[in-house]
Amino acid sequence: MTVLRMDNVGVVVDDLDAAVAFFAALGLETEGRARVEGPDVDRLVGLDGVRCDMAVVRTPDGHGRLELMRFVSPSSPAGDPGAAVNVLGIRRIMFAVTDVEGTLARLQELGADAVGDVVPFGGRHVLAYVRGPGGVLVALAQEEG
Template identity: 60%
Template sequence: MTGTEPQGARRGTVQRLDNVAVVVDDLAAAVAFFVELGLELEGEATVEGGEVDRLVGLEGVRSDIAMMRTPDGHGRLELTKYHSPAIRGGDPHAPANTLGAHRVMFAVDDIDDVLDRLRPHGAELLGELVRYENSYRLCYLRGPAGILVALAQSTT
């Protein structure tokens, strides 16, 4: 490589973000939450066996996964429920600044409507719904299994 190649021309570089995976304790509830948010269930599967064990570095893996897709087809969220080995406990109420914490942000067209629809599914605001620099209305909420979800509505 000479350093003059166009960006992205190097071999072995990232092509796209394919999905983000989150471990949940109640797969059906998590799927219902994200369907209500507007994601589409792309498919479900049970995965297990030696290849899966070697892939994730655990022994005796058996898990159910649900692949959720954003309406534009570009983003995916993989929800994973482990049956074995047992799920290691985490803090489902960990604050947003916890090391390694995950947060998934979605652009929405009506943040108030989305919040109203998600509350019956257990969504709780972490802070407040705020207007940020006259460009966005934003909020953080906690979803199933403690997943931090951010919502952003453009105001421009």
Template identity: 65%
Template sequence: MAIQRMDNVGIVVDDLPAAIAFFLELGLELEGEASVGGPGVDRLVGLDGVQADLAVVRTPDGHGRLELTKFHTPPATTAEPNAPVNTFGIRRIMFAVEDIEDVIARLRAHGAELVGELEQYEDSYRLCYVRGPGGILVALAEELG
């Protein structure tokens, strides 16, 4: 078998402290922070003059990680910061949560906005999408009974 696991998902952000605070409020744990740059990083990512700060946050079970990166140079670019969910590419990350209404309220204190409405899918889940710092789209799912 070629794949052992999915290690992390990378998200480029403009405000690294706000993104860290958002995901910590969601319940992820800070694994580490670093500054990166230099020829090796340039070769790895195919850009010149990379200087970036990053933070890795992980789910409480230790199986899921996000790498949040703030590029200082070259500056990050974007085609559409608040792209709708049907735009090509990676659009959202989903987390299983307990007490979805409490999670929404806590994330709103960090600037999150509900994208649509909190919905119930049959008798199985309560679901919603929230948009966090820099337009990051996060789906939340609370399993019912």
């Protein structure tokens, strides 16, 4: 058996509305919002008393999706929202954009912070890293030429 596709990447956030607004400013579209809870959810994720508000956002081409989740209960343990890009685990999500500088400016208006500089990379791309709500790291990639 082989993998058919990757359906989504789950991102736990502390402010669902801010995360949805951040990804909307990036150009993603909200596909839906819901609250999930109950015994089946508890059994699925291995936690008791789960109540989770979630939103699914997708890229304009419809292929990439993020499942943004805010756990009402049990509350999420504190993480390090300023963790460096080399900390173990899923550290960033990369999006192809048409204008790195303009996209970065839009995201900074929502309070996002640039991680480093906007950098030409490999003669083919312009890249930038930005830290959004809850410390989520997003890479922006613009193809040159």
